Amino acid sequence: MQETREIISGKGARLRKEVGRHRSTLAAPIDAAPLAYFRIVFGAIMVWEVYRYWSKGWIERYYIEPEIFFTYPGFGWVAPWEGVGMHMHFAVLGVLAAFVALGLAYRLAAPLFALGFWYVFLLDQSNYLNHFYLIGLLATIMAFLPANRWASLDAVLSPQIKKRWVPAWTLRLIQFQLAVAYFFGGVAKINGDWLAGRPMNDWLQGSGDVFLVGPFLESSMAPLVLSWGGLLFDLLIVPAVMWKRTRVPAVLAIVAFHLTNSAVFSIGIFPWFMLAATPVFFPTPWKGWRPASLPSVTPLRSSLGLVLAAFVLWQVIMPFRHLAYPGNVSWTEEGHNFAWHMKLRDKRGRISFTAVDPSTGHEWEFDHTDYLSSRQARKMRVRPALMAQFARKIQPRLERELAVSPLAIRARASVSLNGRPRAILVDPEVDLTTAEWGLAPSRWVLPLPNFSTASE
Template sequence: MLRQFLFKKIDNAQLIVFRVFYGLLVSAECYGAIATGWVRRTLIEPQFTFSFIGFEWLQPLPGNGMYIYFAIMGTLGILITLGYKYRFSAFAFAIMWAGVYLMQKTSYNNHYYLLMLLAFIMAFLPAAKDFSIDAKLNPKSRSHTMFNWIRWIIILQLFIVYTYASVAKLYGDWLDFSIIEILMKSKKDYFLIGEILQQKWVHKIVGVFGIVFDLLIVPALLWKPTRKVGFIFSIFFHLFNSIVFQIGIFPYLSLAFIVFFFEPKTIRNIFLRTKSIPSQNAQSPPKNQNLIIIVLGIYFIVQLVLPLRHHAFKDDVLWTEEGHRLSWRMMLRSRSGTIRYKVVNTQTDSITNIKLNDYLTKKQRRKVACYPDFIWQFAQHLKKEYAKNGEDIQVFVQNKVKVNKGKYHEFIDPKIDLASVPWKHFSHNEWIRPSQKE
C-alpha cells in the first residue's frame, strides 16, 4: 500500500514549475543581499563572525570575497531556473548556502534554515526533466512524469514547519498579544500602515490569525473544496509578512510552494501551455525503493524530533534559548540585555573591562547582550585573542536579560569563567541562571 502510494507515477508539472520559481527567487535573494548591503554588514564589516558552534573554521572570505561568493550563488539560481547542468547547479547552490548559513548566525532566520533544507531536497529531485536546457540538449532524458513521493516530501516538510510554528505560539505572551505589540512597535514609522499596526484590535487579529493559519493552511490547500480559499488567505498572509516584516524572498517562496497543491493539469495548462496530460507510463519503477523509503523515513523522523528537543533541556526555552533554533519557533519572543565582560590575567591578576565597540558591530552587541551561545563564543574569542600575546586569561560577565515584557534578571553566573567551560550541545549549560517566575 505504501509502496503503491509513494511510487505511483504522476505528472511532473508541479515540480518543473516550482523549479523555475525556486531558481528565480534564490537568485533574487543572493543578488539582493549584495545590493541591499546585507553581505557588507553581515559578512564583510564585522571583525569577528559568530558561526554555529562547531563550525568556527567556516569563516567569510577575506576582502570582497563574499561579494563574489553571493554573485556565484545568484548565477547558480539562474542556471537552476533554466535547468542547465541542473544537478551540479542545485548541489553547488545547496552547499554554498549551507556554508553561509553555518558561518554566521547574527542574522539568524528560520527561513534561512528552511531554504537550506529545500536546497538539498531540490538537488536530489529530477526537477530538470522538462522545460529545461538539459532536456533540450539531451531529449532522451526528458520526462513528463515523476514519482508521487517527490510531491509529498515537499508537502510533508511544509506541514511540519507550519504545524510546529502554530503550536509554538500557544503560550502566554502570544495569547495575550503582548509579544505582538512589542513586534509592532518597531513598525510605527511605516508609511500609511504604521499607526494602524499599533492598534490593539490589529494585534488580536494578527495573533489569532497566525495560529489558525499555520495550523490549517496545509490541510486547507490539500482539500479541494477549501483550496481556493486557502490560496486567497495565503496571498494575504504572505504579502502582509513581506510588507510588515520585510523577510526577503520567503513569503514569495511560500506562495510558490502552492503549485504542489493544485492539480498538475491546472499547473501545466497555466504555466507550461500544454493542454494534454502526458502519459503516466514513461517511467519504470525504481530499483532502490527500500533505500528511498529508509532515507525519507530517517529524514522525517529527524524533522519531527528536532523541534521537540528543547523539552529535554532544563528550564524554559524562552529563557535559556537552548533548543530554540531549528525548531520553527518564529517571531515568538523579544530579548534585550545588558552585559559587561571582565578579563582577568591569571599570571598578574590584572583586570581589563572589555569595550565591546572595539570588537563587535551594533547588531552583534545586541546579540551578545542576551543570547547564551553568543556570550560564550565571544568569551572564547577573547581567550584566543589574548593567547596570541602569550596571556592566559579568565573571562567573567555581568549580564541581565529580559524576555518580552518581563523584568531584567541575571542571566549568566558572574562567578563562572566562561573561557574555561565547554559548550554543551545536548544538555543544559549550568552557568545559565534559572528563569524567574513572575
C-alpha cells in the same frame, strides 16, 4: 502457542502489505509540472536574494567587515574567503541559482548551489534565520530530485531526459518540507506569551501607516487577533489549501497573511517565497498531463524509503528537542534554532564584560562593541551560546594585549524577554571561556524569574 504465532504472522503480513502499498504510492508517476514550477520559483527567488545581498552591501557587512564570526558547533573550521572571495562566492551562487531556475546543467548546478548556500549559512550564527534554514533544506532536497525533466533547458538540449512525470515522492518531499515550516511554526506559538499577545503588542506599535490595515494594527485587539490568527493559520493552512472545499479561502488567507507580514516585519524573502511556493500544494495533474504514456509502477526501493523515513523523523523530532532542557526556550535559547521558532520573542539586552586575572583578582572591563558588528553585538547580548563563544575567541587577543595568561572572562547580561523586567541571563561569576554549550543543559544559564506581570 500456535494460535499466538498465527496472530503474529497475520499482523506481520498486514503490516508488510500496508508498507508495500505506501511504497507503491510514493513511487507512482505523477505530473512533473509542479516540481518544475517549484524549481523555477526556487531558483528565481535565490537569484533575487543574491542580488539583494550585493545591492544592499550585506556581503561586506556580514562576511567581510566583522573581525569575529560565531561559528556553529563542529564547524569552527568554516571561515569567509579572503579578498574578493566572498563577492565571487555570491556571484557564483547567483549563476548557479539561475541555472537551477532554467534547468540548465541542473544535476551539477543544484548540488553546487546547496553546498555554496550551506557554506554561507555556517559562517556566522548571528545571521541565523529560519527561512535560511528552510532554503538550505530545500536546496539539499532539490539536489537529489529530477526537477529538470520538464520545462528545462536540459530537456531541450537532451530530449531523452524529457518526461512529463516524476515519482510521487519527489513532490511529496517538497510539500512535506514546506508543511513542516508552517505546522511547527504554529506548534511553537502554543506558549503563554504568544497566546497573551506578546510580543506582538510591542511589534505593532507604530504600524498605523501600513496600507489599508494600519488603523487596525494599532487597535487594542490587534495583538490578540494576529497572535491567535497566526497560530491557527500555521497549524491549519496546509490541509486547508489541499482540500478542495477550503482551497480558495485558504489561498486568500495565504496572500493576506504573507502580504501583512511583509508590510509589518522585516523578514526578507520569506513571505514572497512562501506565496510563490503555494501552488505546489494544488492537486495534480496540471494542464497538459497525458497519462497514456506513464510507466508501470515499481515500488519505492527499500534503501530510499529508509532514507526518506529517517529524514522525516529527524524533521519531526528536532522542533521538540527544547523539551529536553529546563526553562523557557526563548530565554535560555537551548533548542531554539532549527525548530521553527519564528518571531516568538522580543529580547533586549545590556551586557558588560570583565577580564579577570585569576591569580591576583585584578579586573579589566572591555567593550564588546570594539570587536563585533552592531548586528553581532545585538544578537550576542541575549544569546548565551554566543557570549561563551565570544569569550573564547577574544581571550587570546586580550591575553596578548594585557600580557596576562590565563585570563578568565565574565559577563553581566541583563535581558528583558517580551516586555518583562530585565533579569540576569548568565551566572556573572562563571568564566565564560570554560562555559560549555552542547547537548547537556547549560547550568551557567540562569532561569527566567517568575515575574507577576509581563511589564512593569
